[in-house]
Amino acid sequence: MVKVYTNAHLFTGEGEVEKGYIRFEESILGVGKMELFEEEENEEVIDMEGKYVIPGFIDIHSHGGYGIDNMDADPDKINDMIQKMLEEGITSYFPTTMTQSDEAIEAALKAIAEAAESNPMIQGIHVEGPFISKDYKGAQPEEYIRVAQLDKLKEWQELSGNLIRLITYAPETGDVSDFEEYCVENDIVLSAGHSGANYKELLESKATHITHLFNGQKGLHHREIGVTGYGLLEDDVTVEMIVDGFHISEEMVKLAYRTKGADGIVLITDSMRAKGLPEGESELGGQTVFIKDKQARLESGNLAGSVLTFIDAFKNMMEYTGCSMLEAVKMSSFNQAKEFGLSTKGQLMPSFDADMLVLDKVLTLKQTIAGGKVHEFNN
Numbered sequence: 001m002v003k004v005y006t007n008a009h010l011f012t013g014e015g016e017v018e019k020g021y022i023r024f025e026e027s028i029l030g031v032g033k034m035e036l037f038e039e040e041e042n043e044e045v046i047d048m049e050g051k052y053v054i055p056g057f058i059d060i061h062s063h064g065g066y067g068i069d070n071m072d073a074d075p076d077k078i079n080d081m082i083q084k085m086l087e088e089g090i091t092s093y094f095p096t097t098m099t100q101s102d103e104a105i106e107a108a109l110k111a112i113a114e115a116a117e118s119n120p121m122i123q124g125i126h127v128e129g130p131f132i133s134k135d136y137k138g139a140q141p142e143e144y145i146r147v148a149q150l151d152k153l154k155e156w157q158e159l160s161g162n163l164i165r166l167i168t169y170a171p172e173t174g175d176v177s178d179f180e181e182y183c184v185e186n187d188i189v190l191s192a193g194h195s196g197a198n199y200k201e202l203l204e205s206k207a208t209h210i211t212h213l214f215n216g217q218k219g220l221h222h223r224e225i226g227v228t229g230y231g232l233l234e235d236d237v238t239v240e241m242i243v244d245g246f247h248i249s250e251e252m253v254k255l256a257y258r259t260k261g262a263d264g265i266v267l268i269t270d271s272m273r274a275k276g277l278p279e280g281e282s283e284l285g286g287q288t289v290f291i292k293d294k295q296a297r298l299e300s301g302n303l304a305g306s307v308l309t310f311i312d313a314f315k316n317m318m319e320y321t322g323c324s325m326l327e328a329v330k331m332s333s334f335n336q337a338k339e340f341g342l343s344t345k346g347q348l349m350p351s352f353d354a355d356m357l358v359l360d361k362v363l364t365l366k367q368t369i370a371g372g373k374v375h376e377f378n379n
Contacts, residue, residue, distance in 0.1 A: 007019060100141065137216075190209065194216045275306070
């Protein structure tokens with residue numbers, strides 16, 4: 001049945017309607033101001049007075065959560081995990097792999113492709129590593145790191161059913177020109193990450209994205225601005241940010257926001273298996289991870305992904321920077337949809353997928369609507 005939410009404060013992605021309606025089934029049928037609303041036959045009208053309605057979150061960088069990792073290579077578990085992600089507002093997801101053996105990566109890609117056959121929330125795959133720098137490996141296992149291999153990427157793209165849309169690599173580690181050209185021709189966004197590239201090397205590369213800005217990369221220096229500086233300075237480069245209060249200080253989040261603006265940032269969780277689970281030991285890439293005080297760390301003390309939920313990333317960004325809710329929406333969905341050509345995602349507009357969230361006035365998530373199906377939460 002057609003549903004209509006009325007008297008809602010809508011954030012469409014490009015603008016806002018303070019008192020509006022949105023009519024939907026699997027897709028959005030109409031959006032407008034309440035003074036233009038006319039009830040039609042055979043539809044359910046629900047009053048959303050005092051509620052915000054925004055586009056569903058798009059997480060392009062997440063390894064797992066709720067006891068499951070994409071590298072487990074189990075399509076049923078991957079789908080179970082993605083179902084749980086509705087509770088944090090994610091309606092589109094890029095399952096993310098990590099640096100492992102070829103066999104492990106290939107098994108994961110096959111499993112994700114199988115899961116995607118029945119799960120429209122899977123909108124792409126992010127391959128993070130193994131074509132990165134050992135000097136900036138972070139929590140990526142060093143023994144599997146190597147220079148970019150075009151033949152291997154072609155093989156992986158075929159195994160994935162052409163779902164790879166984003167790849168994290170270190171452009172300084174060798175001759176990557178053919179590798180980069182293939183990615184550009186096949187709509188795979190090149191992201192510099194776990195990289196020690198300098199500014200000149202990055203200008204000569206085809207990287208248009210930065211993996212988890214400030215983390216796992218050559219940072220800012222007053223004589224060499226590195227990967228971080230390239231991301232902050234270049235207008236046509238999009239930067240990811242893990243806004244959990246641990247990976248980046250509140251002040252640095254604010255600095256990045258003032259430098260890039262809302263149009264140049266995409267929020268991510270970079271979450272791992274332990275998200276949504278109690279504190280204690282977990283695992284990432286065969287390495288023991290310790291979860292305490294909302295942080296995931298290796299035995300060495302290095303951060304190892306996050307246990308951040310997307311709704312918290314959304315709220316933290318507003319708290320740390322003072323950005324508007326419309327800007328937070330841009331960084332949570334609109335920008336991702338635009339960058340990756342997700343033509344029916346990231347906006348509340350007619351003909352777009354009915355992927356949206358209902359929040360109360362203190363930004364508690366009350367409903368996630370994915371493809372028109374309503375999931376209610378008693379938060």
